[in-house]
Amino acid sequence: xxxxNFLEMLEAAVPGGVVGTELDAIDPWIExxxxxxxxxxxxxxxxxxxxFDSLECITxxxxxxxxxxxxxxxxxxxHLELVYHLWSxxxxxxxxxxxxxxxxxDDVAGRLPEVASVAGIWRTADWHEREVFDLSGVxxxxxxxxxxxxxxxxxxxxxxxxxxxxxLDYHGIRGR
Amino acid sequence: MSQIIDDxxxxxxxxxxxxxxxxxxxxxxxxxxxxLRLVLRTDGEVVSEVEPHIGYxxxxxxxxxENVSARQFIPYTDRMDYLAGxxxxxxxxxxxxxxxxxxxxxxxxxxxxxxxxxxRIASHxxxxxxxxLDLGTFSPFLYAFREREKILDLxxxxxxxxxxxxxxxxxxxxxDLPPGWLAKCEAFLEQFEPVIQEYHALLxxxxxxxxxxxxxxxxxxxxxxNYGCSGPVLRGSGVDQDMRRDGESIYTxxxxxxxxxxxxxxxxxxxxxxxxxxxPSDAVLxxxxxxxxxxxxxxxxxxxxxxxxxxxxxACSGPIGEPVKIAEKLxxxxxxxxxxxxxxxxGFYLVGDxxxxxxxVRARSSSFSNLxxxxxxxxxxxxxxxxxVVGSLDIVMxxxxx
Numbered sequence: 001x002x003x004x005n006f007l008e009m010l011e012a013a014v015p016g017g018v019v020g021t022e023l024d025a026i027d028p029w030i031e032x033x034x035x036x037x038x039x040x041x042x043x044x045x046x047x048x049x050x051x052f053d054s055l056e057c058i059t060x061x062x063x064x065x066x067x068x069x070x071x072x073x074x075x076x077x078x079h080l081e082l083v084y085h086l087w088s089x090x091x092x093x094x095x096x097x098x099x100x101x102x103x104x105x106d107d108v109a110g111r112l113p114e115v116a117s118v119a120g121i122w123r124t125a126d127w128h129e130r131e132v133f134d135l136s137g138v139x140x141x142x143x144x145x146x147x148x149x150x151x152x153x154x155x156x157x158x159x160x161x162x163x164x165x166x167x168l169d170y171h172g173i174r175g176r
Numbered sequence: 177m178s179q180i181i182d183d184x185x186x187x188x189x190x191x192x193x194x195x196x197x198x199x200x201x202x203x204x205x206x207x208x209x210x211x212l213r214l215v216l217r218t219d220g221e222v223v224s225e226v227e228p229h230i231g232y233x234x235x236x237x238x239x240x241x242e243n244v245s246a247r248q249f250i251p252y253t254d255r256m257d258y259l260a261g262x263x264x265x266x267x268x269x270x271x272x273x274x275x276x277x278x279x280x281x282x283x284x285x286x287x288x289x290x291x292x293x294x295x296r297i298a299s300h301x302x303x304x305x306x307x308x309l310d311l312g313t314f315s316p317f318l319y320a321f322r323e324r325e326k327i328l329d330l331x332x333x334x335x336x337x338x339x340x341x342x343x344x345x346x347x348x349x350x351x352d353l354p355p356g357w358l359a360k361c362e363a364f365l366e367q368f369e370p371v372i373q374e375y376h377a378l379l380x381x382x383x384x385x386x387x388x389x390x391x392x393x394x395x396x397x398x399x400x401x402n403y404g405c406s407g408p409v410l411r412g413s414g415v416d417q418d419m420r421r422d423g424e425s426i427y428t429x430x431x432x433x434x435x436x437x438x439x440x441x442x443x444x445x446x447x448x449x450x451x452x453x454x455x456p457s458d459a460v461l462x463x464x465x466x467x468x469x470x471x472x473x474x475x476x477x478x479x480x481x482x483x484x485x486x487x488x489x490x491a492c493s494g495p496i497g498e499p500v501k502i503a504e505k506l507x508x509x510x511x512x513x514x515x516x517x518x519x520x521x522x523g524f525y526l527v528g529d530x531x532x533x534x535x536x537v538r539a540r541s542s543s544f545s546n547l548x549x550x551x552x553x554x555x556x557x558x559x560x561x562x563x564x565v566v567g568s569l570d571i572v573m574x575x576x577x578x
Contacts, residue, residue, distance in 0.1 A: 025509055025510075026274060026275065026277075026509055026510075026511050027510065027511055027512055053401050053402070054401050054402070054404055055404060056404060056514065056521070056523055056540060057512070057523050057525065057538065057540035059525050059536070059538040061510075061527055061535070061536045062536075083510070083512075083525065085512050085523070085525070085540070089401050089415060089417060092417070092422040094424075094512075096512065122402060122404070123399075123402045123403045123404075123548070123549075124402070124403055124404030124545055124548070126548060127544065127545070127548045135238070148231075149230065149231060150230065150231040150234045150577060150578075151231065151234065152231070159236065159239055160238060160239060
């Protein structure tokens with residue numbers, strides 16, 4: 001992660017793109033406005049000052065506590081968090097960007113939250129976004145071929161959601 | 177357009193390419209590494225499109241990680257890349273230690289280097305032997321496994337397991353080396369080093385092998401980076417990157433003081449710290465031959481690192497230190513750490529929420545990204561070259577599907 005100068009340049013290139021920073025964490029990260037993701041990523045990839053030519057990993061973290069007793073004690077609102085780990089091959093530097101999504105689009109259970117696909121910038125994102133879609137249930141708009149990758153095509157639900165329930169039966173195979 | 181087709185049936189005759197065929201390769205194709213299914217769209221012998229279907233070995237490792245403590249997850253990591261279990265244990269252990277801000281003893285650090293580099297040799301030997309199988313030659317496989325057996329014997333003596341070790345663990349290692357082990361290890365290295373010339377004779381300089389691999393499946397450095405390729409696949413394209421040197425400080429500190437040169441071609445030359453055959457004239461940087469050759473160079477490099485680690489480990493006195501508690505509480509926060517596994521950069525992402533069980537575990541598989549480039553590499557090559565390209569990526573499906 002580069003210094004504050006880098007953040008100023010990012011702010012100048014994409015005004016309002018960065019909505020929060022956490023620079024004291026073990027892995028410092030910046031939070032991006034979901035609707036500005038594509039602009040920010042385009043700048044991070046193309047601008048020589050940034051030069052993040054490689055996307056290492058996309059992760060979705062489901063912040064949801066299905067246990068009602070525990071849920072009463074938590075301080076955060078339920079949401080999905082997408083974490084992008086970027087890497088610059090020439091500079092050997094890394095960057096973590098995060099963004100927050102609602103767990104369901106318009107709060108209707110079953111409607112997947114949407115965010116722009118970055119597969120056009122880093123090809124790594126192609127399979128990683130398919131995996132996040134498959135396991136965590138995020139709809140990547142503009143993805144060339146968004147379908148399940150690890151689970152079978154007819155699988156129901158997104159297993160890495162915290163409130164996911166194991167199916168009792170799959171084509172006659174006992175689930176529990 | 178559809179109007180014209182409907183009107184004149186002859187146009188369909190010309191428009192549909194009757195010689196195009198969908199060929200299914202796998203799952204369980206003998207020359208694929210694990211259960212991988214490829215659907216090839218072919219025009220005669222020429223492949224126009226490859227679509228990998230993965231997921232046959234999916235065991236929900238990330239979901240399991242959300243239900244066991246960080247130390248209990250160690251056995252699941254060596255079942256991802258089961259050919260380099262030690263390196264996988266190390267990657268996860270370091271990621272958790274990064275979150276815990278835990279530092280292992282100096283003795284444990286050198287022992288980890290020793291064990292991890294032995295694991296790297298074992299993994300590259302399988303990579304080499306299985307690549308021979310992919311190309312239809314059986315004997316290199318036997319030669320490779322002859323030596324690998326000896327490494328497995330050594331590792332078995334250390335931890336009791338031959339494949340799924342769980343030896344390197346969070347906060348150190350489960351046990352110190354048994355007495356007399358170092359001498360056995362040194363004897364093995366002594367015997368192993370000259371054997372590498374046999375491998376070069378069997379494969380690297382073999383005329384048929386060179387014909388099958390040189391100039392096939394050329395991966396440009398830009399494409400390799402854009403697809404997130406790593407490890408020998410990336411270095412085989414001439415990109416100078418090795419996490420042991422370029423990674424985060426918690427990982428590079430492990431190799432602090434060790435002398436090694438990254439096995440990558442620079443200005444037309446590979447590092448000249450040992451003898452190796454000349455690069456064949458028809459090999460192009462980034463082709464199957466170079467990816468294979470980088471692995472062979474890394475075997476030699478690892479022998480050297482093991483020797484250095486033996487010296488340093490012997491110089492340390494005292495105990496190796498205790499691992500952390502099984503139910504060690506994880507602080508709030510998230511960490512991501514990539515380590516240089518034999519197959520490439522293996523990343524572990526871990527979110528702690530104050531309890532012993534991680535809130536989220538993510539394994540960024542190197543083979544996953546390395547395999548995703550297959551569709552690009554195989555476009556326009558022959559069907560017979562597809563196994564050659566798949567083999568040169570040295571993937572392991574257990575890690576891709578997790």
